Amino acid sequence: MRKQITGFSNPTVKYLRSLRDKKHRKRSGQFLVEGLRLLEDARSVGRLPQTLVMAEGRDGHELLARLEADVVAAGGEVITTTPDILAKITGKENAQSVAGVFDEWDTSLAGLDRQAAPIWLAAQALRDPGNLGTMLRTCDAVGAGGLILIDDCADPFSAEAVRASMGAVFTVGLAQARWEEFVPWLRGGMGQLVAASLRDAVPYRGAPYQAPCFILVGNESQGLPEDYEAACDLRVTMPMRGRADSLNAAVAGAVLAYEVLAGVEV
């Protein structure tokens, strides 16, 4: 069944719009995803929106028709509305013609199978949602199991993180934990914790990486706390030929991940 919304002040419009704010996402446990491509990425791994919102006059697309059918079959809701109202919901002038509301899922460490992949990325106090999404995308590219967000990070369910992930938020593992939870979990099984570091570090190239290898990058401004680095099994350093002593966090994670990938494949 389709429901049509024609008024800007409709409570559903207000609710959908509220999902742009982290506070409201946390309260409702839902997030909003814009664009057919991301919705297709989600569908391809069996994640369907609870609610599908489509702009009127744009529903001739075959993929969209299939998505709508799947949402309805799964008991979800389909809303049609005007392009203007959809733009108001997403906060973009050039809104995509479709958006979906998903339930957030379990992001506890218990949901990860560390043996499922030779590489994992971990980020501590990562503040930039674009960096977060880029790291999820890198996880997909290197065949990493997923991304573990340690301490207070940006929200992986924000529109910016989801967009930067290019759909990887749906397809790779995702966990959120405090450092005090992460360390016991890590030490409860196999796993090498590797940090990019300037202290007591070996060259990153050809370092003795071991699967499953957990690559840890720190906050964009502060880097990793010293005691976090000390708790790592291996500290590696990348050449820094210029004036600065660090890379963008997502870049550092990716350069290390590709090096580990080459190392664990040998």
Place this chain on the structure above:
Amino acid sequence: MRKQITGFSNPTVKYLRSLRDKKHRKRSGQFLVEGLRLLEDARSVGRLPQTLVMAEGRDGHELLARLEADVVAAGGEVITTTPDILAKITGKENAQSVAGVFDEWDTSLAGLDRQAAPIWLAAQALRDPGNLGTMLRTCDAVGAGGLILIDDCADPFSAEAVRASMGAVFTVGLAQARWEEFVPWLRGGMGQLVAASLRDAVPYRGAPYQAPCFILVGNESQGLPEDYEAACDLRVTMPMRGRADSLNAAVAGAVLAYEVLAGVEV
């Protein structure tokens, strides 16, 4: 001489504020840089703002005092104003306590010395200013000569690009050119043009890189045009183990740049 501005409607405030728009930056040939750290990066390589804008009550800082003295000595202008007005200028609620207005500089290819470094980054139709700034930062890290922006890219003098560059916009080379200008310039001297590609490519790891090596990455959505790839001397491919077939543009550039760095150093 210090000038004090107390009114929101002051024409200087309007002018400074207008520099947040690319259109106005192009017209005036000036851009605005926020924060003492970036201003210090600029000063360290001899670039001083034409105008320094300081929030009142914050001028006890030693670095800021030195910067002010240098600006005055160079014939520049120093403006003090209220924190509220500075926030209005920069468009940020938590504005830094200082900003500077710089003249844009020559970004023609003629300004680059290709022999100055073994690695150069080039980006075609790069649209995201954060990616652009991140690539400048990577240039600094790998000791690259600089970044060449090909065709219509984001503005390297936007606040977001400058911030993401962590000051590297001031310290590494920067050029802007159409493809039709870039190719004759490149072929007018030594230089290997390398593209990340899925077509007719060799593994990126251990590929025969030669200095000066120009690493070319394409637009975030479209990648490189096929004829641009065909014009490259070497096409390399990176492992893609997941569902997607590409990396974030700045990430791809960095992974390649570190591989080239290892290669040209052997």
